[in-house]
Amino acid sequence: MRKLETYKPIQARVTYKSPLKIKSDSLQKLSRDKRAIVCIFFLFIVFIIGIFSPLLAPHNPEELFYESILEAPSKEHLLGTDAIGRDVLSRLIYGVRVTLTVSLMAVTITFFIGTLIGLICAYVGGWVDNVLMRIMDILLALPSIILALAIVAVLGPSLTNAMIAVGIASIPGFARIIRGAAITIKSSGFVEASRSIGSSHSWILRRQFLPNVTGILLVYTTLFIGVAILDTAALSFIGLGAQPPTPEWGTMLSEGKNYMLDAWWLATFPGLAITIVVFAVNFLGDALRDIFDPKSSR
C-alpha cells in the first residue's frame, strides 16, 4: 500500500443517502405525529379564513345593524351582535387577519433580532456576551407585557406599534434560548476547524452555526407565535393595541367585558378564539420540540 495509484478505497458499508434525507427524516416524524397533523390542519384552516375573510364573513365587520343591538346569537347573526349592532361572527373572522398579521410580524422581529443577538453572544463570548446578556436579563426581569406596555407608551398606541412592542418584548427570551443552543456549537470541533481554515466570522456563523440551530429556531419561533398572539390581544384589551373600530380579538374582548352579564356572547367568542388558536400553536410547538429538540422535551 505504498503507492497512491495502487491504493484501493474501502467500500463503505453505509448505503447512499440523498442530501435531502436528513430533512425528510424529520418531516416523516412530523407526518407520523397526530398532534402535529391536527394542529397544522387547524392552523391552516385559520390561515385560510384569514385570507378569505371577505368571502367568508356574512356581513361587513363595521356595518351597524340598528334594529338588532346586543342581539343574542340567532339565524341572522350566528354569534349575536354587539353594543352598536355589529355582527360578532364577521368581526371575529376579520379579526383573524389582524391577529395573524400582527403576531407573525412581531415574531419576525423577534426571530431576526433574537437570533442575531443569541448567535453573537454565543460566538463572540467575553464581555460582549456579558453585556448583551445582562441587558437581556434586565429585560427578562420585567414581565414581557409590562415591557410591551412601556414601549407602546413611548411610541403611542397603534396596531403597528403594538406589533413592534410585542416583537421587542419577546427578544430577550428568544435570544437566551438561541444562545444556549449555539454555545454548545462554539466549543465543537468544526468551529475550531473552520477557524483553522481561515474562514470569516460571518461564514462561520452562517454555515456552521445556523444549520445546527434550525430545529430549535423552528420550535421556538412557533412557540413565540402563541406568546405574540396573547400579548397583542392583551395590549389591545387595555386599549394600547388595535384601535376601534378595527376588528381585533383583544379589542372585542375589552368591548364585550362591559356587557358580560347581559350579553355573554360578546366576550366569550373572541376569548375562545384566542384560547383555541394559541392552544393549537403551542401544541404544535411542543410536537416540533419533541422532533427537533428531543433533549429538552420533558
Next chain:
Amino acid sequence: MTTTLLEVRNLEKKFAAKSAWFKPKQYVHAVNGVNLQLAERETIGIVGESGCGKSTTGRCLLRLIEPSSGEVIFQGKDITTLSKREIKNIRKDMQMVFQDPMASMNPKLSIREILSEPLLAHKILRSEHEQLLSETMRLVGLPEEHLSRFPHEMSGGQRQRIGIARAIILRPKIVILDEPVSALDVSVQSQIINLLQDLQEELGLSYIFISHDLGVVEHIAHRVGVMYLGEMVEVAEKERLFEKPLHPYTRALISATPKTDPDEVKERIILKGEIPSPSNPPTGCKFHPRCAFTQDICKAIKPELREVEGRKVACHMV
C-alpha cells in the same frame, strides 16, 4: 532537509486559572518555552502524556490559541505579531488535521461543502473548484462520488481522509496533525499513516505530528520532541531517540511501548506518582518528583535544553 521552514522560539502559553477578587491571578502554564525547528519535507513528532501541552503547542502555531509570548517564524515573518488579516494568508500555507474527524466536521454539511470551505475562505476561483476537489479526493484515495455524502455516512477512516483532504486542498506547506490517528482502530491507523507519507512525498509537505502513540511516531517522524508539563525535555533524530533515549522521562516512555518480539528482554521503568498539576508545577526540574535519578540539584535548578550526543536534552544527570 535543508532549509528551515518554521522556527519556534520560546513559545509560552499561560491560561488564566480561576480568578477570585482581591487575589493575585493564577496561571496554568500549558506551554513553557518550547523551541522547535521544522525543515522542508520533514516530519517532527511531538509526544507526551495527555495534558503536557502538545495540542496547545500545535494550536498556538496556527494562532487558534493566542500564545502568551515567544516567536513563531514562518517564511521570515513572526506569526505572533501578525494582524488577523495577515494570519489568514498564513493559514493558507499552514493547515491542521484534528483528532476526531466526526467532531471536526459539521454534520449538516455534505463532504463537497466541507471541502469547499477552504476554497471559499481563500477566494479560489470558482472555475478551479471542481478540479481541486476531484484531484484532492484522488489524492486521499476516495472516490469522487463521496463528495455528495454526509460525514455520518462514512467510516472513521474515510472521515479522517476527508479531514486530511480539507487540510491539503489549498496545497499548504505545513500540516499540523493533532493526534490524527488516535480515534481510529489500528488497521485503519496504518492506512492513514501510509497516506500521510505518500502525500508528503507527492506534495512536499512538512508535518508536525502530535501524538501520544510512540509506535506511530516512530514510524512517521524524522525527528521527535518529547514534552513533559509544557516543556521539551528531549529533541532528537528518531533513530537515536528510540535506540538510546537519554532523558529519564523518555526512557520511561519508550520502555512502556510494547515490543513485537516477546522474547526480547526489556527493562520496564515504571513512573511513580501522577503527572503534577501545571498550575502548581514542581520547582527545578519538573520531572524530579517522579524521576529515579533525582539529586538535590534537580530540585533546585531547572535544567536547560543542551546538546548531548548530537541531540538536545534537558537533564542534569545526562
